[in-house]
Each structure stands twice: as structure tokens, then as C-alpha cells.
Amino acid sequence: MTRNLDQTDLTDHHSNNADNAQFSEANGFFNRRQFLSITAAMTACAPTTSLANQQTKTQPSNESQNLLPNSMAPAIQFQASPYGSAAYLERLSHNKKNNFSHKEEIKVEPWKGSVPESDEEIAFLPVHRLAALIQSRQLSPVKLTEIYLERIRQLDPQLLCAVTLMEKSAIREAKQAEQDIAAGQYRGPLHGIPWGVKDLFSTRDARTTWGAKPFENRMIDEDAEIVTRLRKAGAILIAKLSTGTFAQGDQWYRGRTRNPWNTEEGSSGSSAGPGSATAAGCVAFAIGTETRGSIVSPSKRCGISALRPTFGRVSRHGCMTLSWTMDKVGPMCRTIEDCALVFNSIHGADEKDPSTLTAPFHFQRTPDLAALRIGYREGIDEAFLETLRRLGAKPIPVPAPPSDREVKDILTVESATAFDDFISQNLDEQMVRKVRVKNFRPARNITALDYLNAQRHRFALMQKMADYFENIDLYISHLGDIGLTNLTGHPAVVFPYQFDKQPRCITLIGNLFTDDNILSVAHAYQTATSWHLKHPQLT
Numbered sequence: 001m002t003r004n005l006d007q008t009d010l011t012d013h014h015s016n017n018a019d020n021a022q023f024s025e026a027n028g029f030f031n032r033r034q035f036l037s038i039t040a041a042m043t044a045c046a047p048t049t050s051l052a053n054q055q056t057k058t059q060p061s062n063e064s065q066n067l068l069p070n071s072m073a074p075a076i077q078f079q080a081s082p083y084g085s086a087a088y089l090e091r092l093s094h095n096k097k098n099n100f101s102h103k104e105e106i107k108v109e110p111w112k113g114s115v116p117e118s119d120e121e122i123a124f125l126p127v128h129r130l131a132a133l134i135q136s137r138q139l140s141p142v143k144l145t146e147i148y149l150e151r152i153r154q155l156d157p158q159l160l161c162a163v164t165l166m167e168k169s170a171i172r173e174a175k176q177a178e179q180d181i182a183a184g185q186y187r188g189p190l191h192g193i194p195w196g197v198k199d200l201f202s203t204r205d206a207r208t209t210w211g212a213k214p215f216e217n218r219m220i221d222e223d224a225e226i227v228t229r230l231r232k233a234g235a236i237l238i239a240k241l242s243t244g245t246f247a248q249g250d251q252w253y254r255g256r257t258r259n260p261w262n263t264e265e266g267s268s269g270s271s272a273g274p275g276s277a278t279a280a281g282c283v284a285f286a287i288g289t290e291t292r293g294s295i296v297s298p299s300k301r302c303g304i305s306a307l308r309p310t311f312g313r314v315s316r317h318g319c320m321t322l323s324w325t326m327d328k329v330g331p332m333c334r335t336i337e338d339c340a341l342v343f344n345s346i347h348g349a350d351e352k353d354p355s356t357l358t359a360p361f362h363f364q365r366t367p368d369l370a371a372l373r374i375g376y377r378e379g380i381d382e383a384f385l386e387t388l389r390r391l392g393a394k395p396i397p398v399p400a401p402p403s404d405r406e407v408k409d410i411l412t413v414e415s416a417t418a419f420d421d422f423i424s425q426n427l428d429e430q431m432v433r434k435v436r437v438k439n440f441r442p443a444r445n446i447t448a449l450d451y452l453n454a455q456r457h458r459f460a461l462m463q464k465m466a467d468y469f470e471n472i473d474l475y476i477s478h479l480g481d482i483g484l485t486n487l488t489g490h491p492a493v494v495f496p497y498q499f500d501k502q503p504r505c506i507t508l509i510g511n512l513f514t515d516d517n518i519l520s521v522a523h524a525y526q527t528a529t530s531w532h533l534k535h536p537q538l539t
Contacts, residue, residue, distance in 0.1 A: 008165035009207075010156050010254075067421040070321050077355045078325035080311040080489030080512050082462045106344050106363055108132050108189050115139065119147045123281035124535045127338040130284055131189035137181065141192030144284075145174040145236055148194045152239055152282045155538055159258045161267070161276040163199045163240045164206045170194065170238040177234055189341050191234030196283040198274050199240040200247060200320040203227055210320050211245040211252035211270075214430045224318025225350050226287055226329060233345040241273025241286055246419070247294060247322050248436040259301055260536040261502035268301035270294040274332045275302040280538055285333040285342055289319060291326045292411060293482040296507065299332055299494040300480075303503030305522070305532055306332040307339040310513050311489030312357050314343075315350035323414040324355070325455075326486050335532055336495055336522040337365070343515065359513040365527075367520040369393035374521070375475035384476075384497050384506060384525075391524050398475055402464035404484040406457040409443075413451045416443030462488050469511045474518050480507035491515045493522045496531035503531055 111132035116122050122144065125133075133139035149167055156162045177192040201224035202208045209215045227237060242257045244250050250257045250272035257272035259265050260280040267276040271288030275298030278286045288295045290308045299306035307330045314329040321327060331342035340363040348358040369391050375398030376385060385395050419440050422428065428437040465488045480492055491510045496503035510518035526532050 008167055010152075010162050010165060067424055069421060070418050071318075073321070073324050073354070078311070078489075079355065079357070080462070082459060082466060103344060103348070104362060106189065106341055108135070108341075111136055111138060119150075120281065123147050123151055124334070125284075126335040127193055127284050127333060127341055128189060128335065130193055131191075131341070134181065134192040135186060135189075141174040141177040141181070141194075141236065142171065144192065145170050145194045145238060148238055148281075148283055151280070152277070155260075155280055155282060158263055158538075159260060159267075159276050159280060159282075160252075160255050161242055161257050161273040161280065161282060162196070163209055163211075163242055163252075163254075163273070165239050166203070166206050166237055169205050170236050173231075173236045177236065180234075187232075187234035188345070190230065190345055192236065193234070193284045194236045194238045195230065196239040196241040196274060196277050196286045197224075197227060197237060198243050198271050198286070198288050200243055200289055201226060201240075201287070202318040203237070203240065206240050208240070209253070210247075211243040213253040213432065214427050216253060220318075222318060225315040225352060226346055227318070229315075229346050230287075230342075235345075238283065239277070241277050241283075244269035244272055245431075245433060246415075246436040247289065247291065247320065250298070251433060251435070253432075259502075260538055261303060266301075268298040271298050271332060275299055275304060278302070278332050278334060279304050279536060281535060285331055285338055287342075287346075288330060288332045289316075290328050290330065290486065291322045292486045293480075295328075295330050295332060296480050296482055296492060296494050300505040300507075303496050303505060303534070304332060304334055305336045305339055305495040305526075306330060306493065307343055307515060307519060308492045308494075309343065309347065309515050310359070310491040310510075312355045313347045313359065313491075313513070313515065315346075315348075315353040315356050317350055317352035321418040323411050324418070325414065326411060328486075328489075334535075336493065336519055336526050339493070340516075340519045340523065343519070347515075360516075362516050363523075364516070364520040365523060367517075367524055369521065369524060372474065372517065372521065373472045375472040377475060377477050379478060380476050381497065381506070387525060387528055388521075391528060393521075395476070396472075398472060401468050401475075401481060401484060402461060404461055404487050407454055407461055407487055408457075409446050409450055409454045410458065410487070412439055412443045413446050413454075416440040458487055465490065472511075473514065474508050474510040474521065477507045477509055481509060485509055491518060493518045495522050495526065496534075497525070497529070499531055499534060502536070503534060 108128045108131045115138050152162050199209055202220035202222050204223050207218055208220045242252050245252050247270040250266040250269035257267045257276050259267045271294045274286030274288040277283045279302035295306050295308045309330050311328055316327055316329055331339045333339045349356045374393050374395045376395045423440045431437055493508045494505050497506045498504035508518040
């Protein structure tokens with residue numbers, strides 16, 4: 001297949017070394033304790049749509065073989081709360097104080113002082129500071145885009161964080177942003193900000209590889225919804241960033257994506273490129289995905305700030321499916337405030353992804369922490385808790401959340417089903433590394449009875465988690481309870497709280513649809529500390 005001339009295949013520029021072979025309403029917070037008993041149900045049925053134009057030279061037409069593409073969802077749609085989405089939406093529609101379809105504008109503080117002189121200083125500025133410079137026309141979107149493109153060229157040989165540079169379209173969009181801003185047509189804090197997307201999302205002007213060799217040259221003639229929404233906000237997509245093959249780990253067909261703090265180790269995955277590139281100052285922010293740890297893990301490894309939203313808050317249309325009931329999309333940034341800015345532009349219902357819904361989002365820079373019931377698991381660092389106390393919080397110890405050990409096979413079955421066309425055409429035989437695909441064929445032996453019973457156990461787990469959150473609004477966790485919370489759909493934020501040769505991160509787990517709570521608490525912590533301002537020294 002002929003590659004689009006508007007993209008740069010970084011493989012062509014690097015030689016392969018040995019490793020390459022391989023938040024009560026009265027206090028400013030929306031009161032969700034009442035509506036959590038009437039939120040989205042597990043099995044709300046809705047029509048589905050398929051991703052158009054996925055046929056490639058490496059993937060024969062499925063029509064003649066009666067095979068379904070990866071993008072075709074089942075009729076049953078998962079929602080995170082065990083209480084019912086219809087009642088939830090009806091209640092919100094009658095609450096005039098909370099127009100859940102209205103997105104609040106988050107304004108950034110004006111820039112004060114002199115502008116950084118070095119490209120490196122500019123590259124590591126968080127989005128909300130870059131936005132202040134761009135809005136005041138002290139920084140050109142074109143210059144900023146060129147800075148990030150050059151950093152990717154320089155650092156990708158050692159990090160392997162990028163798949164494709166979208167240089168021509170990026171410069172074109174940067175020039176347009178500069179003209180629009182000069183004409184007084186400023187769209188908001190993401191206008192003129194360069195970003196990168198995990199290479200699981202389709203982009204009309206660049207190949208979409210899913211980190212897999214058989215799809216190395218595949219073009220999909222459609223932009224994913226996340227790409228469309230961020231383009232509408234004025235953000236400039238400059239690169240497709242690496243993902244572990246089929247969203248597994250940090251290994252892909254060019255090798256292993258590296259941790260900028262320690263290039264001897266991988267960046268973890270599968271949002272490997274978004275984690276590595278954001279930490280290295282190669283993009284202002286990135287978009288990753290998580291099914292079972294793929295935002296949380298690389299963010300912790302690379303020492304950045306990130307949000308894994310409540311299931312269903314961000315559209316997955318145009319993204320590779322691994323699990324229809326577990327896949328989530330979220331921002332990976334250098335500060336929590338940046339995560340709030342990006343999330344505010346991308347969340348909300350999308351008819352092309354029937355699992356999505358719109359819920360209130362009220363990010364607060366100065367939250368009343370005493371109004372929140374903050375729990376903490378055993379072993380949480382006392383210095384971290386003391387900082388929260390100084391900010392007004394009253395953290396209380398909580399027991400371990402319910403166990404997810406009874407819930408088995410869901411990811412295994414759903415991923416194998418999503419890749420049924422791939423396996424049916426024996427395309428797995430072209431794979432060198434088969435870490436993910438090796439489970440696709442055995443999964444066909446798991447019965448429908450087993451799968452549905454696993455979902456019943458999962459529903460019981462969701463009810464237990466609703467009980468667990470009865471007396472708290474969020475809790476602090478070192479490890480993040482990744483398996484449990486990905487099954488129940490709860491939101492999480494990750495951010496640095498220590499430094500030992502590189503940042504060490506902690507996790508806040510929020511109640512369903514309280515993504516704003518955990519972001520606001522984490523932001524309050526970052527205003528009182530400076531761990532998030534450290535960055536790796538790379539040459």
C-alpha cells in the first residue's frame with residue numbers, strides 16, 4: 001500500500017539495534033451520593049455502528065466470509081452503575097441547577113513574567129501554561145509544533161515512542177491556529193497545543209498499526225471521535241504514538257518503548273508511547289486507553305499525571321476494541337490541571353459509541369477538601385496524608401475493597417471475539433510476538449454459560465463496590481486496584497508524590513462519575529507540591 005505523503009514513518013530514520021528486535025452541593029461539589037442509586041445499568045441495549053472503510057491489503061474483505069470487523073460491538077452495552085441509566089438521565093434532566101449537557105469553560109491563568117528562552121523549557125511547560133502563552137500571542141503555535149516535532153526526531157531513536165510523525169498536517173494546522181488566534185477566533189485552552197494519540201485510534205491522514213506488524217502500512221479512511229473532538233478544540237495532532245502490540249505491554253513491531261527516566265527499562269503499557277512521549281516533553285499531552293492498567297501503569301512508570309475516566313465518559317469510536325465492557329479512553333499529561341482541560345474537551349455522549357453518556361463535570365482549582373470523605377488504604381505514605389491534612393482534608397482509614405477473584409474470563413472472551421476475523425483469516429501466523437494473540441484461539445473453548453456467569457459475578461461485584469463507596473467519596477491507593485476498578489468502571493487519577501531517581505506516583509480512586517472530585521483533590525495536592533515539575537534529562 002502506498003503511504004500517505006503527509007506522514008513520516010520513523011522506522012525509515014532509525015536503525016534497529018539488538019533490543020529493537022524484540023469531588024455536598026452546598027460546598028461547590030455536585031452531590032452524587034443520591035444519584036448513584038439511579039445511574040447507568042449494566043445491560044442497556046442500543047444500536048451499534050461499525051467503523052467504515054477498514055479493509056486493507058493485509059486484511060481481506062470480511063463481507064464475503066461473513067466475518068465481523070473489530071469495530072462491530074454486540075447489542076448488549078455495559079454501563080458502570082448497577083442501578084439504571086434511564087432513571088439517572090431523567091433525574092438530571094429535571095435538575096435545572098445541573099445542566100449535564102452543558103460543558104463548563106475552564107479558563108487558564110494569564111502568563112506572568114518572561115517567556116522561557118530555551119526550546120527545552122518551553123517543551124516541558126504544562127498545557128495550561130502553554131495555553132496562556134499562546135492566548136496572549138507570546139508563543140506561536142507554529143514554533144511550538146516545530147519544537148515538539150524536532151524533539152520526537154531527536155529522542156525517538158532511544159525511546160521508540162512514536163510510530164508516525166504527521167508533520168505536514170501538523171504544520172498546516174498550526175499555521176491555521178495562528179491565523180485564527182490573531183483574528184480573535186480563539187477556541188480555548190487547547191487551541192494551538194500539539195498532542196499525540198495512541199496508535200489504536202484511526203486517523204485519516206496517517207496509518208493505524210495497533211502496534212502489529214501485519215498492519216504496519218494500514219490506512220483507515222476515518223478519524224476517531226477523540227481526534228475529531230480535539231481538532232474542534234483547536235489541538236494539533238502531531239504524532240501517532242506507540243502501543244504494545246494489540247494493546248499488550250510496551251513491545252511493538254519496532255521494539256520496546258522506553259522509560260525516559262531510565263532507558264534501560266520499558267515504559268510499561270500498553271499506552272507506552274503516550275507515557276514516554278509526555279514524560280520526555282515530545283508532546284504537550286497525549287491520549288491513551290486502558291482496559292486493565294494501560295493508562296495507570298505507564299503513567300506511574302514514567303512519572304506523569306493521568307486520568308482514567310469512569311467507563312462510558314469518553315467515546316471509543318474509531319479505536320481498536322479489546323473489550324467492549326472494559327475499554328476506556330483518557331488524557332495523559334504532565335499536570336492534573338492539564339488532565340482536566342483535556343477531559344473537558346473530550347467527555348460526553350457519542351451516538352457512534354452507544355456505551356457513552358454525559359455526566360456533570362465541575363473541576364475546582366480550590367476545592368473544599370473537608371467537604372469530601374477521603375479514605376486511605378493501609379500503608380499510604382504519612383507525608384502524603386499530612387499534606388492533604390494541611391490542605392483541609394480529613395482522610396480516614398478504610399478496609400480493602402471487595403475482591404474481584406470470582407470474575408474471570410471476561411477480557412479473554414471479549415478480546416478473542418473482537419479479533420475473530422483476524423484469527424479466522426490466520427493472520428496471527430504472521431506475528432512474531434504472540435503475547436496477546438496466543439490466547440485468542442483457546443478462548444473459543446470458553447462457553448457462553450461461563451462468560452455470562454462471569455458477568456453475573458461482575459454485577460455482584462459492582463453492587464459490593466456501590467456499598468463500599470456508601471461512606472466515602474474517594475480513596476487513596478498505592479497500586480490502584482487496577483483489576484477491580486477496571487471491572488467496575490470506577491475512575492482513577494495518577495500523579496507523582498515522591499522522587500527517588502524518578503517520580504513515584506500514587507492513585508486516587510473515585511466513585512462513579514466523580515472524575516471531577518479526584519482531579520480537584522489531586523490538583524490541590526499539586527498546587528502545594530512540586531514533584532510533578534521534575535522532568536528527565538535526555539540528550
